[in-house]
Amino acid sequence: MNPDYRPYHPKWFRRRVPIFWWLRQAAYVKFISRELTCLLVAYVAILLLVFVAAVDRGEASYLALVGWLSQPMVVAFHVAVLLGTLFHTVTWLNLAPMALVVKVGGRRVPARAILLGHYFAWVACTIAVAWALVGP
Amino acid sequence: MDTRVHDVLLVGGGGAGLRAAIAVAETNPGLSVAVVSKVYPMRSHTVSAEGGAAAVVRDEDSLEAHAYDTISGGDWLCDQDAVEAFVREATREMVQLEHWGCPWSRQPDGRIATRPFGGMKIERTWYAADKTGFHMLHALFQTTLRYPPIKRYDEFFVTRLLVDDGRCQGVVALEVATGKVQALLAKAVILCSGGGGKVFPFTTNANIKTGDGMAMAYQSGAPLKDMEFVQYHPTGLPFTGILITEAARAEGGWLLNKDGYRYLQDYDLGTPSPTPVKRSMELGPRDRLSQAFVAESKAGRAIPTPYGDVVHLDVRHLGEAVIDKKIPFVRELCLKYQKLDPVKEMIPVRPVVHYMMGGVATDLDGATPVAGLFAAGEVACVSINGANRLGSNSLTELLVFGARAGRAAARFAGAQPDPSSALVAQAADEERRLHRDFLGRTDGTERVADIRSEMQQAMEAGAGIYRDEESIQVAATKVAALRQRFRRVALQDSSRTFNTELVSALELSNLLDLAEVILASAAARRESRGAHQRTDFPERDDEGFLAHTMARQGEDGRPRIEFDPVTITTWPPGERVYGR
Amino acid sequence: MSDTVTMEVLRYRPEEETEPTYESFEVPVQPEWMILDGLNHIKDQLDGSLSYRWACRMGVCGSCGMLVNGRPVLTCATYMESLLPGPIRVEPLRGFPVIRDLVGDITDFMGKLAAVKPYIVREEEKPVEEGEYLQTPEELAEYKQYSMCINCMLCYSACPIYRIEPDFIGPAAIALAQRYNLDSRDEGAQERMDVLSQHAGIWGCTLVGECSEVCPKDVDPAGAIQRYKVSATVDFFKSVLMPWRKE
Ligand SMILES: Cc1cc2nc3c(=O)[nH]c(=O)nc-3n(C[C@H](O)[C@H](O)[C@H](O)COP(=O)(O)OP(=O)(O)OC[C@H]3O[C@@H](n4cnc5c(N)ncnc54)[C@H](O)[C@@H]3O)c2cc1C
Numbered sequence: 001m002n003p004d005y006r007p008y009h010p011k012w013f014r015r016r017v018p019i020f021w022w023l024r025q026a027a028y029v030k031f032i033s034r035e036l037t038c039l040l041v042a043y044v045a046i047l048l049l050v051f052v053a054a055v056d057r058g059e060a061s062y063l064a065l066v067g068w069l070s071q072p073m074v075v076a077f078h079v080a081v082l083l084g085t086l087f088h089t090v091t092w093l094n095l096a097p098m099a100l101v102v103k104v105g106g107r108r109v110p111a112r113a114i115l116l117g118h119y120f121a122w123v124a125c126t127i128a129v130a131w132a133l134v135g136p
Numbered sequence: 137m138d139t140r141v142h143d144v145l146l147v148g149g150g151g152a153g154l155r156a157a158i159a160v161a162e163t164n165p166g167l168s169v170a171v172v173s174k175v176y177p178m179r180s181h182t183v184s185a186e187g188g189a190a191a192v193v194r195d196e197d198s199l200e201a202h203a204y205d206t207i208s209g210g211d212w213l214c215d216q217d218a219v220e221a222f223v224r225e226a227t228r229e230m231v232q233l234e235h236w237g238c239p240w241s242r243q244p245d246g247r248i249a250t251r252p253f254g255g256m257k258i259e260r261t262w263y264a265a266d267k268t269g270f271h272m273l274h275a276l277f278q279t280t281l282r283y284p285p286i287k288r289y290d291e292f293f294v295t296r297l298l299v300d301d302g303r304c305q306g307v308v309a310l311e312v313a314t315g316k317v318q319a320l321l322a323k324a325v326i327l328c329s330g331g332g333g334k335v336f337p338f339t340t341n342a343n344i345k346t347g348d349g350m351a352m353a354y355q356s357g358a359p360l361k362d363m364e365f366v367q368y369h370p371t372g373l374p375f376t377g378i379l380i381t382e383a384a385r386a387e388g389g390w391l392l393n394k395d396g397y398r399y400l401q402d403y404d405l406g407t408p409s410p411t412p413v414k415r416s417m418e419l420g421p422r423d424r425l426s427q428a429f430v431a432e433s434k435a436g437r438a439i440p441t442p443y444g445d446v447v448h449l450d451v452r453h454l455g456e457a458v459i460d461k462k463i464p465f466v467r468e469l470c471l472k473y474q475k476l477d478p479v480k481e482m483i484p485v486r487p488v489v490h491y492m493m494g495g496v497a498t499d500l501d502g503a504t505p506v507a508g509l510f511a512a513g514e515v516a517c518v519s520i521n522g523a524n525r526l527g528s529n530s531l532t533e534l535l536v537f538g539a540r541a542g543r544a545a546a547r548f549a550g551a552q553p554d555p556s557s558a559l560v561a562q563a564a565d566e567e568r569r570l571h572r573d574f575l576g577r578t579d580g581t582e583r584v585a586d587i588r589s590e591m592q593q594a595m596e597a598g599a600g601i602y603r604d605e606e607s608i609q610v611a612a613t614k615v616a617a618l619r620q621r622f623r624r625v626a627l628q629d630s631s632r633t634f635n636t637e638l639v640s641a642l643e644l645s646n647l648l649d650l651a652e653v654i655l656a657s658a659a660a661r662r663e664s665r666g667a668h669q670r671t672d673f674p675e676r677d678d679e680g681f682l683a684h685t686m687a688r689q690g691e692d693g694r695p696r697i698e699f700d701p702v703t704i705t706t707w708p709p710g711e712r713v714y715g716r
Numbered sequence: 717m718s719d720t721v722t723m724e725v726l727r728y729r730p731e732e733e734t735e736p737t738y739e740s741f742e743v744p745v746q747p748e749w750m751i752l753d754g755l756n757h758i759k760d761q762l763d764g765s766l767s768y769r770w771a772c773r774m775g776v777c778g779s780c781g782m783l784v785n786g787r788p789v790l791t792c793a794t795y796m797e798s799l800l801p802g803p804i805r806v807e808p809l810r811g812f813p814v815i816r817d818l819v820g821d822i823t824d825f826m827g828k829l830a831a832v833k834p835y836i837v838r839e840e841e842k843p844v845e846e847g848e849y850l851q852t853p854e855e856l857a858e859y860k861q862y863s864m865c866i867n868c869m870l871c872y873s874a875c876p877i878y879r880i881e882p883d884f885i886g887p888a889a890i891a892l893a894q895r896y897n898l899d900s901r902d903e904g905a906q907e908r909m910d911v912l913s914q915h916a917g918i919w920g921c922t923l924v925g926e927c928s929e930v931c932p933k934d935v936d937p938a939g940a941i942q943r944y945k946v947s948a949t950v951d952f953f954k955s956v957l958m959p960w961r962k963e
């Protein structure tokens with residue numbers, strides 16, 4: 001007997017959402033990873049700003065930053081960050097065709113083309129930034 | 137007892153019910169309207185209709201042509217005044233539905249597109265790809281959300297009509313989720329509860345099509361008209377009974393026997409041509425096509441399978457592009473349910489119970505002989521379908537007669553006093569009955585599923601595509617025995633909450649009534665006409681039977697049969713000519 | 717191939733128990749059988765008290781959605797064979813309160829559907845006597861995909877956001893709003909935007925994308941939501957940058 005049941009009144013059962021609900025399915029794990037790795041993207045952006053500021057303050061602070069960056073632990077950390085941001089970028093770009101409906105001559109541009117366009121833009125930006133940093 | 141009062145109550149939220157609800161709300165916005173449905177409205181069986189809905193739009197077409205196709209298709213058993221009203225209002229209703237958002241397929245210039253259908257001289261079937269019923273139902277349902285006076289009772293099962301002083305004034309309904317029994321009172325009740333294909337074992341009809349409305353009207357004294365006319369659709373998938381729409385043939389599909397031969401040419405249905413010819417061959421009427429199948433099968437020219445003989449429906453020559461554009465759902469259904477691709481393979485098909493031409497007798501406004509009780513849709517028999525319904529007339533019928541019944545009920549309700557209080561006592565009786573006969577009963581021995589499947593087998597054997605005196609009597613004896621056994625039915629489920637076994641038992645009780653009436657009506661009609669083929673009386677007999685079978689429940693609970701005249705206005709009975 | 721398979725079915729009888737339990741049934745397997753046929757076998761032959769919904773058995777009424785081995789599917793369109801050797805676990809759709817056994821309560825969705833005004837809204841209606849609104853096949857194709865929704869609730873069941881934030885309007889209702897927005901006959905986009913631009917509207921969605929994965933009718937509700945976000949953003953900037961422009 002269910003002591004809470006009253007005749008003619010629904011006694012629903014509601015499942016609680018467990019904290020680790022996202023571990024139950026690969027797609028959810030991927031989703032949560034995509035969401036969390038956005039923090040890494042923010043971190044990289046900040047790092048870039050710090051880098052620019054260091055250059056601005058003069059050679060000493062620039063060398064100090066490079067020195068810190070060259071420590072093995074820090075390098076290892078940044079390799080991990082790179083992988084994380086790459087994961088974020090790829091999963092993020094893959095979603096683009098869903099949101100974008102582009103029409104050329106009355107026909108919907110296929111998802112593949114939109115995707116390729118995004119990847120192309122990404123590679124172009126990367127080359128541009130690398131060129132600016134490393135110099136010609 | 138929990139009692140609610142409305143002005144107009146609809147039993148059923150399918151195409152007919154929703155159209156009627158809107159009609160009530162538009163006729164008199166001051167009335168309170170309630171739609172009671174045993175499933176959420178968008179689950180109603182209208183959702184399954186595939187091929188299309190007929191209405192005259194093309195310049196070369198005419199109302200006379202639509203009427204003539206309908207009447208000859210119905211083997212002259214249609215009431216011609218009803219057909220005239222039907223074809224006259226059909227187009228308006230279809231345009232109205234277009235204005236409500238139904239995504240009809242279009243011609244390149246944006247006008248409505250049409251396709252031919254079986255038994256039609258000129259093409260006039262509007263379609264929304266091959267999910268016409270689905271789109272119509274969702275457009276109607278979503279449109280009702282615009283009308284605040286329309287209240288819904290979703291998942292409420294109506295168990296009986298409340299009639300007092302000769303006037304129908306409401307219903308008793310079981311709230312499935314909680315098991316609460318309620319009295320829903322109203323000044324007018326419109327039955328829109330659909331057909332009852334589940335009397336038979338092999339049907340295109342959903343599990344919910346159990347003829348509840350027909351049975352309840354019958355129990356309340358309303359006559360059931362022409363119940364012996366049960367339509368077999370010629371092309372259902374074996375095992376599942378899933379319908380392969382007539383549109384597959386309208387677009388150019390062929391029916392082939394085991395030798396790859398278009399056998400319909402041997403049955404006075406015309407001569408084969410590579411492209412579809414209207415009112416000919418595969419585009420003949422459904423009754424004739426299903427009968428031709430039986431003959432082929434008897435002659436050993438069908439293909440045997442574990443689920444009975446089949447013939448082949450071949451659409452391969454249409455090509456992938458046409459199939460995907462015009463009949464994508466056919467491909468989807470074949471891939472999902474038959475594990476074959478109609479682009480590359482032939483589709484095995486056999487006749488399957490599809491539609492009930494008969495139903496609660498009504499006038500042109502949906503009014504039944506019981507005051508305050510209206511009916512529209514498949515549950516009703518106006519009759520525009522006669523002895524054989526033409527494909528794509530039913531969806532239009534829902535709109536035309538749903539709207540008519542809605543308007544008439546609104547007018548009727550406006551002039552009635554409030555429902556009488558005696559009804560609440562009747563409703564309380566009904567609640568006690570449900571408890572006594574089902575939930576609270578401990579001495580039963582019979583199971584719902586067993587009785588149901590035995591009844592279905594008996595009906596298929598006794599009142600299938602071909603019948604005779606003996607087969608009908610054997611089935612009648614069996615059904616009477618099952619009726620006795622049903623008195624001892626035991627439920628394994630005694631819960632009040634979402635008791636689907638209780639619902640099935642109530643449905644079975646209605647199905648048994650329907651089976652009895654179908655058999656009694658079939659026995660009384662000693663001729664062959666349309667979908668009613670008696671091997672012992674193979675000819676149509678206009679002298680004796682150009683008449684409607686009217687079944688009323690007698691004192692002893694058994695059906696009494698009488699005949700009513702058919703209304704003939706313009707088209708005297710003639711020969712049905714196809715392919716010539 | 718085995719002749720039978722074990723089906724582990726979630727049972728919840730609110731009058732008797734406070735928590736659901738699983739009950740196992742041995743069910744024969746036939747090549748044509750869907751999960752729903754297995755359940756019908758249980759109900760007709762083994763235990764008449766099992767409760768679940770179904771109607772059309774052809775994948776179009778949307779009644780029979782359940783979790784099968786953790787995935788939301790239409791049980792009338794999922795072959796038992798594809799899940800052998802089993803056991804096959806059948807549960808009610810996640811995300812909805814369980815009324816009984818395999819039956820979930822979808823009242824919440826019905827309210828949300830009504831809230832997004834899923835019908836043609838026009839300033840002025842053309843009289844029916846003047847005939848149909850013209851709509852070219854291209855204009856029809858614009859919204860057709862979103863009109864294919866059968867309200868089966870699989871997408872809600874796949875959506876973790878709906879579970880965590882029950883106010884989220886959710887995939888199907890948004891897709892249906894978009895269906896009308898994109899319909900050339902409709903003029904109600906602004907009214908719908910008022911509902912959908914709220915926090916629990918489109919912005920609740922963080923694009924898990926599972927709704928589109930499980931949808932049996934390829935409606936792509938996730939795509940509908942993202943497209944809606946794009947147009948809402950464009951609208952917003954337009955109204956900020958060009959405040960004199962109406963709508
Ligand atoms: C597979 C298939 C394809 C078809 N294709 C076509 C076609 O192409 N063209 C065409 O013209 N016709 C077609 N038809 C026929 C047509 O679809 C039906 O005749 C029509 O949809 C019936 O509509 P309705 O509104 O009368 O009933 P339904 O849509 O069956 O609705 C009945 C309603 O009544 C409710 N109800 C029933 N009993 C109770 C109760 N006891 N208590 C409460 N509520 C109850 C149900 O919940 C439901 O809401 C097809 C039929 C089938 C089966």
Ligand code: SF4
Pocket residue numbers: 864865866867868869870871872887888891927930931932933934935936937
């Ligand atoms: S969008 Fe797809 S999954 Fe969601 S309710 Fe509609 S049909 Fe079902």
Ligand code: FES
Pocket residue numbers: 770771772773774775776777778779780781790791792793
């Ligand atoms: S029973 Fe209708 S969708 Fe499965």
